[in-house]
Amino acid sequence: MLIREGTLEEVVSIVELIDEFAQKESVASLQARLESKKHLTLVAENDGKLLGFKIGYQVDDANFYSWFGGVSPLARKQGVAQILMEYQEHWAKQQGYQHITVKSRNQFPSMLRLLIKNGYFIYDCEQKQPIIESRIKFIKYL
Numbered sequence: 381m382l383i384r385e386g387t388l389e390e391v392v393s394i395v396e397l398i399d400e401f402a403q404k405e406s407v408a409s410l411q412a413r414l415e416s417k418k419h420l421t422l423v424a425e426n427d428g429k430l431l432g433f434k435i436g437y438q439v440d441d442a443n444f445y446s447w448f449g450g451v452s453p454l455a456r457k458q459g460v461a462q463i464l465m466e467y468q469e470h471w472a473k474q475q476g477y478q479h480i481t482v483k484s485r486n487q488f489p490s491m492l493r494l495l496i497k498n499g500y501f502i503y504d505c506e507q508k509q510p511i512i513e514s515r516i517k518f519i520k521y522l
Contacts, residue, residue: 382424394423394432422468
């Protein structure tokens, strides 16, 4: 599996495959969020086939925010999210960030387990209704 910096067009092509994302992103919507921010866009591929992506951006000199990621349903349970996370963490540490923050939802239990397994700590929760929509905030010190 190859992890590399990718394009927003590649990210959008993966997002289209993921049913869990109720709101499908476009290149324009991604660009609007990342505009004027130092960011990293990663994609995972195997034999030229895109498997997953992870996008993060600088909040400040100490904090890198892991904003948006996903894995194609055809590539799940193959360690794609794990490898993307490790690559992003390594890159963030090399860039001098002190920690990574990330937010997930109750409706994504696989992501919650992955974050906890990798040393991310819960530091806040945004209560939403229904409860499955609640956002859980995590931090990992690098």
